[in-house]
Amino acid sequence: MAGRDGGITNRKLDLAARAAWLYYIRGRTQDEIAAELNVSRQNAQRLVALATAEGLIKFRMDYPITECVEMAERLRDRFELVFCDIVPGERRDEPSLAGIAISAAERIESYLSSKAPAVLALGTGRTLRAAVAQVSSMERPQHKIVSLVGNLTRDGRASPYDVAMRLCDRTGAQCYPLPTPVVADDIEQRKLLQSQRWYRTVSSLVLQVKASFMGIGEIGWGSPLHVDGFITDQELSDLVSAHAVGEMLGWAFDQNGDLLTTPFNGRLTAPPLAVPATAPTIIMGAGAAKAPAIRAALRGRLANGLITDETTAARVLELD
Structure with a gap:
């Protein structure tokens, strides 16, 4: 799903963002994400990893130390x-x-x-x-x-x-x-x-x-x-x-x-x-x-x- 210049398409980034939201915010499993996005479990895993690599998600911890x-x-x-x-x-x-x-x-x-x-x-x-x-x-x-x-x-x-x-x-x-x-x-x-x-x-x-x-x-x-x-x-x-x-x-x-x-x-x-x-x-x-x-x-x-x-x-x- 690469763009004409070899980069990542907006469609793939959209899927990655949705997969990350389902995983981190909704607490869905990778199997559930795969079913909802109509992709394989392996692709669901890759999409979550892509969201992290592209900086689409940010981790912030609220628990005080x-x-x-x-x-x-x-x-x-x-x-x-x-x-x-x-x-x-x-x-x-x-x-x-x-x-x-x-x-x-x-x-x-x-x-x-x-x-x-x-x-x-x-x-x-x-x-x-x-x-x-x-x-x-x-x-x-x-x-x-x-x-x-x-x-x-x-x-x-x-x-x-x-x-x-x-x-x-x-x-x-x-x-x-x-x-x-x-x-x-x-x-x-x-x-x-x-x-x-x-x-x-x-x-x-x-x-x-x-x-x-x-x-x-x-x-x-x-x-x-x-x-x-x-x-x-x-x-x-x-x-x-x-x-x-x-x-x-x-x-x-x-x-x-x-x-x-x-x-x-x-x-x-x-x-x-x-x-x-x-x-x-x-x-x-x-x-x-x-x-x-x-x-x-x-x-x-x-x-x-x-x-x-x-x-x-x-x-x-x-x-x-």
Whole structure:
């Protein structure tokens, strides 16, 4: 049942979606699905597997896990957070990005479900991109999605982690990107970019945000900011020498969560972070390398919301 271009036909995807709905929602057996769809049992099994492979279904678990809930409460009390969700960690030392993405998607959907017009702000990064992919398709044209970080690399390429447009495609919301490089070549260029009318529009919307969702990165050799080409070797070396431990939207900060006064920070085109964070500002990420950055951001009140896994949460509490 392949299409002319060798891909999967809409008819087959329709059957796969119906088979998955019968299996996961109605609790039908594969024999019952086969009879209802008039296919063989083997085909019914393949259709359910196809629905999973094509991302037609999403798994979300409602049962709370006691240890995660207790850790979330400890973090909420320790750092005076407005929101904290800890997802179960893996038995091996790997971050639970899928669980974090689902939790973040649910939180984003809760804001988008409002009938009253609202402004949501998004940062960038792999985890946030995964979260947006988990957001259910809906029509919410009354909302506005504003990007908090430039969508261009230093050499003019589109950033692969710009997520504002992706979320708007899924929700029909109005999109306000930030069409600038993440880092300007010099302060004069940064000032010129920020003097443009479209930048002032984005800045005014940032002041109206209902909630912000951001990734968080560590500072070091091999960190995402470095690997993805947003920072040069020399700039990274300077930040390491200045005792930077993490960054949000590119803004580098030290172990106390204090933003650094460095040439790199001075050339960032992203709107400045609100310190302390007032509207819900939710950071997401996991892994041993990110734990010091997460702890510093929370300690410095750069964020007042957190989504991470239990292994990372335990490490953040241990560091503090």
